[in-house]
Amino acid sequence: MRNKQVILRDTVSGFPKESDMLVTTGSTELKLPEGSSSGAVLVKNLYLSCDPYMRGRMTKRHPGDSYVNSFNPGSPLTGYGVAKVLESGDPKFKQGDFVWGITGWEEYSVITATEALFKIHNTDVPLSYYTGILGMPGITAYAGFYEVCSPKKGETVYVSAASGAVGQLVGQFAKLLGCYVVGSAGSKEKVDLLKNKFGFDEAFNYKEEPNLVAALKRYFPEGIDIYFENVGGKMLDAVLLNMRIHGRIAVCGMISQYNLEQPEGVHNLTSVISKQLRMEGFVAPSYYHLYGKFLEMVVPAINEGKITYVEDVVEGLESAPAALVGLFAGRNVGKQVVVVSRE
Amino acid sequence: MRNKQVILRDTVSGFPKESDMLVTTGSTELKLPEGSSSGAVLVKNLYLSCDPYMRGRMTKRHPGDSYVNSFNPGSPLTGYGVAKVLESGDPKFKQGDFVWGITGWEEYSVITATEALFKIHNTDVPLSYYTGILGMPGITAYAGFYEVCSPKKGETVYVSAASGAVGQLVGQFAKLLGCYVVGSAGSKEKVDLLKNKFGFDEAFNYKEEPNLVAALKRYFPEGIDIYFENVGGKMLDAVLLNMRIHGRIAVCGMISQYNLEQPEGVHNLTSVISKQLRMEGFVAPSYYHLYGKFLEMVVPAINEGKITYVEDVVEGLESAPAALVGLFAGRNVGKQVVVVSRE
CATH class of the missing domain: 3.90.180.10 (Medium-chain alcohol dehydrogenases, catalytic domain)
Incomplete structure (x- = not known):
């Protein structure tokens, strides 16, 4: 055959x-x-x-x-x-x-x-x-947000690569919990999706921002409680300067770094101390024991139209x-x- | 007057x-x-x-x-x-x-x-x-090790700036718990203190190591479970490559960076994902509510000679x-x- x-x-x-x-x-x-x-x-x-x-x-x-x-x-x-x-x-x-x-x-x-x-x-x-949504990226978003980020209603959440398989779900989970959510992506089409389809409060095209630190300050004047990290590099550096005290960074991926011979340096890690941040890396297979619980939440949410994909x-x-x-x-x-x- | x-x-x-x-x-x-x-x-x-x-x-x-x-x-x-x-x-x-x-x-x-x-x-x-030992650096070492590092008996622990006020205590707390502990410092005199006075299992002078990644590999052939971070920069980069899966990095200080106009870049943060690391920054005042409990442990330990300072x-x-x-x-x-x- x-x-x-x-x-x-x-x-x-x-x-x-x-x-x-x-x-x-x-x-x-x-x-x-x-x-x-x-x-x-x-x-x-x-x-x-x-x-x-x-x-x-x-x-x-x-x-x-x-x-x-x-x-x-x-x-x-x-x-x-x-x-x-x-x-x-x-x-x-x-x-x-x-x-x-x-x-x-x-x-x-x-x-x-x-x-x-x-x-x-x-x-x-x-x-x-x-x-x-019902496979590895879904459980990644679910575990990353609910287990790693320790989110609370009313907190501010930033998601990079936000229109991707994981990012779009994280943003929607955060909205369902009652967070303020901003996403970034790399085209106008994706930014429109974030705002009009996935219900993010705000979204921006990172390629059009000459100063990422200032862009984040604009969307988070009081700082970021939770960063869902999908990209790494310069974005992480800009985020570190905009995190709030006791903020959490769930490190899911660093796609901007994967094709570089030498990864970019991240310079602002002293913020981890002064702001008492927790940065935690994770991979989906460590959370597969939650898969049943995850399906019980997300399948009805899809069928009721509460989550879009x-x-x-x-x-x-x-x-x-x-x-x-x-x-x-x-x-x-x-x-x-x-x-x-x-x- | x-x-x-x-x-x-x-x-x-x-x-x-x-x-x-x-x-x-x-x-x-x-x-x-x-x-x-x-x-x-x-x-x-x-x-x-x-x-x-x-x-x-x-x-x-x-x-x-x-x-x-x-x-x-x-x-x-x-x-x-x-x-x-x-x-x-x-x-x-x-x-x-x-x-x-x-x-x-x-x-x-x-x-x-x-x-x-x-x-x-x-x-x-x-x-x-x-x-x-009975003030801010003591509670820093105590909270950083017991609360932030989530240590377990038998784990491998690395402490940088290990002869300093905080480092010397972290190493001794880790030994009391039954961990394997290695410290680094910047002179032969300090390395001798670590090994002969504070009871670290091993110690080395980082200034004499042309390749920090290789040095850490030598002392931790199976990798590092816990890194107590006092220095930042190149040391952190070398540590990231030597961490074990589910390792923890308590970020207490980054003294190597404080006098630089532009902090060094840290390049190996993708290890945070692949090794599912937790990096957590902290400051002593957030743990002052533990001060009484801390004194109850450490004052007798000093008086009985179990902890040296x-x-x-x-x-x-x-x-x-x-x-x-x-x-x-x-x-x-x-x-x-x-x-x-x-x-």
Whole structure:
């Protein structure tokens, strides 16, 4: 059986390019390999997720350098996706089940690490949502905001990369709690989304602000209680000068830094002392135990229209390299999804 | 009555020099000013504390820039000290009481902000200790280690500026809890103190390490669980690469940065995400509610010889400017104290 795949040619330094990946057609036997009947599942991939953290996996790293390993050059990329089970050697899954979790960038995958797969029970929402609002980015936003930020009603919240998969949810969670929320993004279209669709109190295009410190002062004259950090670098430096006493910074990502050979220096860390700030990094898998609780909150909120969600969908594995690379140029508007197959 | 004083001539940029201060003799009436009988106290100063945070108060700042105001050029410096009450308009204090808290760099002070004064009850320890182990630096070490670091027995702990007033205590608290503790300092004499007097497991002279990342790797092959941050800059960058998953960084000070016009950039903050680190800044006054509990632990520990304490004592207000400036060159060995008068 033919199996179209997106292969990483070699490890990457600097900005990734489409040509760092190759779309080829290999072949896969449509059954579980011999001996793997005790655990693996064979799936048909439906939707793939483009996530900023994947940039790190393109870099040549040493084991232990990070919580995720590098991709293997010459092999398909892997990442979060939604898939349909064709054959299961794991009693937790049966043929016909929909699952989300780590799969391959290809039409069909044999997944041996089934502990990283979640069975999908709610199918009254678009299945692609399990790459975003109901998947890893959703639990990232949920845990990052409610668990890491220790938010209180009435506090001031700033979200960078606010129209992305995680940012758009954080802003809405903060509004639901009764916070004042400002987001930044990199285009007029995204800023309009933040204000008119996601209900942020204010939003601005960081590319049009010559002085980020002054921009933040304008939106937060009394300072920032909570910063949900998605970008790093100069933005973090400007935020540090605008934080309030006892502020919290949930460090989710630093997308502005991932393609630099040498990350930018952050100069204003003495504010961490003088303002008694807490900066805390986190990753979604540490909060997967909250997934059930999270779904109980967010699925009704989606169905009642209390939470809105915007995807940027491209069709076909051929489009996947450009979609992934586009994340780092900010080309996506909303959560970047690749459709491999709709059923 | 004559009153010798240490005056700040003008705000300072760069490294402070002795000549930024002037020792003069003014005069003070030895009684409380008219109308202040409802709260002020007149004290005779005995011991003054030289603390790194005082550098920030020498800089010209705007209100709200920090949790402490700048010094007033032309007036005496203020800071922590131990004093004897000569006359009291505050019912909490009476003539003859010993107190510690914020006072002036002078022989006699009228203190109106008596809410920042603590009455000294235990006088079976040297009174100068209330500028250090039993005062602000002591509660800094106690709260920073036990409250901010969330330490557990068996964890690995790294302390920079480890022979200073705070560092020497943090290391000993960590040893008492059963941690593996390494400290760094800037001279062989200090390194010897750490290993032979304070009981650190290991210690090194950071000035002799061409590669701080490699030095830390040598002492922490499995990584650092807790970093007690006193210095900032390049050291923090090296530490970030050596932290373990879920490590904690208590940010107490960044003395290497206080005299720079532009603070150094810290480049390795993406480790905060990948290692899920918590970095938390704190200041002692936020933990003064723990002072009683702290004394109950530390006074017996001192008397039983379980905790050792080293001071670097200079005599006379004339020596105060050099002592304060010396902090930033690392000239002090142990807690820097200025004796104004011994009784």
